[in-house]
Amino acid sequence: MDLLMIPGPVQLHERIIRAMARQMIGHRTKEFSEIMDYCIKMLKECFGTKHDVFIISGSGTAGMEAAIASFSKVKRITCIDNGKFGDRFVRIAQRYTEVDALRFEWGSSIDLDAVEKSLANGSEAVAFVHNETSTGILNPAKEIAKIAKKYDALVIMDGITSVGGDEVRMDEWGIDVAVVGSQKCLGAPPGLSAVAVNERAWEFYNERCPFYLDLMAYKKKSKDLQTPYTPAVPLFFALHEALKIIEEEGLENRIRRHRTFAKAVREWALSLGLELFPKLNEYSRYSNTVTAIKMPNGITDKELRGTLKSEYKILISGGQEHLKGKIFRIGTMGNITKRDVLATLAGLEDVLRRKEIIGESALDVAMDILDEI
């Protein structure tokens, strides 16, 4: 069995595995509504919102599309693309309205002046990815929302891989709509997404959006703590347990742990002479949930990740699309432990060492940082 150190699906805590091993219940029951009630309450905390949260039986992409399509009554939307999931926002939004696609080289930072120019030019909404896992960059959510406010634009944020693992303060930052996926920092299995929506977003409601992803239908049913269509019940059992684990750990502790894990990976990589992939500017940061590292000379993707998998049973990710073979990515999301992080770095060192790509070990650098928590 492989240890999953990819940016989702993440390794499951055994409590979450056990939570799924249950007989089905009717979904139009009080028992199901109680599960919904708790999930919504905890998700609000993770999003940093007092507004509505709706849970969709579908992947993060379903959540992204629900967010875009339900609120697509805009004459133009600015979609920021500095990675695969930014590009996905462009592709989704193009099915509903005119899109100003602000494209930045994958791995580079967002130019906020370009965002402002696009909004000044008449876009009524902006969509962006908070934590871009394809490149390992954390985009400046607060700053983008601040600019959007000046132009009264709707702000839609993909928080799929930040919510529950990094700081997200939706209401405080001025984000109108945000999305999370179950199988990332929340630590649950894949198959659910949640969309947080404030009151203002409904001004942009488009009743011609897809039936299954129509958030108005979810809103109507949410009063009874129900879903409009049959929910993926076992995944709700799992999400419920995953959120209990978050409550027990404490969201602040959890965020600190995620930040420490990512920092340990980064400092370890830099100490070995490896290069981090993202090019930061003054507003962007390295991701606190996934680290993207340039593939060093002298080893192929297949050798690096293949050996780690076959010999160490550890799964990390490669690059996506045109980044295939050029970077590798280590996810440090969810309910993993210091042991998992250290084992991954040690395994990687062994693979790199045998290829004579690195000299001395840098595990002590990682240990020092991990010892902070």
Add this chain to the structure above:
Amino acid sequence: MDLLMIPGPVQLHERIIRAMARQMIGHRTKEFSEIMDYCIKMLKECFGTKHDVFIISGSGTAGMEAAIASFSKVKRITCIDNGKFGDRFVRIAQRYTEVDALRFEWGSSIDLDAVEKSLANGSEAVAFVHNETSTGILNPAKEIAKIAKKYDALVIMDGITSVGGDEVRMDEWGIDVAVVGSQKCLGAPPGLSAVAVNERAWEFYNERCPFYLDLMAYKKKSKDLQTPYTPAVPLFFALHEALKIIEEEGLENRIRRHRTFAKAVREWALSLGLELFPKLNEYSRYSNTVTAIKMPNGITDKELRGTLKSEYKILISGGQEHLKGKIFRIGTMGNITKRDVLATLAGLEDVLRRKEIIGESALDVAMDILDEI
């Protein structure tokens, strides 16, 4: 723990419960593709097709919308509504194209002349529900497809509650697109749907359909036995096991078992003097997976279903929408046993007996029929 005798989600076989209790695997792996491979192979058998089958992480409604939206390049579609799910087809299709909604009173049969007239009038597609669980009727799939053929119209069938439990011969009948849900006759938990698509359907492909439900994206990835977006992995584990159970039982035996169970419920009800809800014509049949019975005088829905649940821990369904309180419905889908059927009928008899609604027991009638298998 309640015994689920509702038309989905169904009671899970313990093997299926255990199948979900697994650590996550990476979904871009050979291991996941092998699961896909088996699921697709078995689903093709259940649909009665040699064409493509795509699995969507979403409820049956997501599957219905994927079927309608992906193939909505038609100037008009005829949607047949003789129950809640027929009505759902109307509502979904209205978001994509002009709809000729053929509405028949819920519980009544489809007038095939009206279907022919609508198609002769220029509809390029027809959508209908095979097994309408809201009313307990089996609509004439083969006959509708035959009429559609005359006008070269695309045929889209909701087989959500028939595929895997009743006879479906998609290719032979001339159905172009069909949908199934995981939590019905297939016996798996809710959260997945599958859409079977023949080559001809692609003539009607609309590239402006929702991104998440765009079956072209599924088709492209299916060559690698992959899904375009992150799949709900635990539900694939469960579906895989559910389909193994179907293979072991044998699809023909399974269909015979479903038919026998539904017949036992019907004959039992009639022997007690209860009335079946559907009004059949020469083409329609009683559903073989759910039985809808008129609520007898002298008892309320709450008394009937409430007592059955509180005292016997058996969950059956009431009527939906305007049928609330007027009918009750007994699902006999999936991996339930003769014991479950008999326990449900016995429990119901006790509830009705105490209200002096029935005289002598009719359990022997049910037993005689159940003994056929």
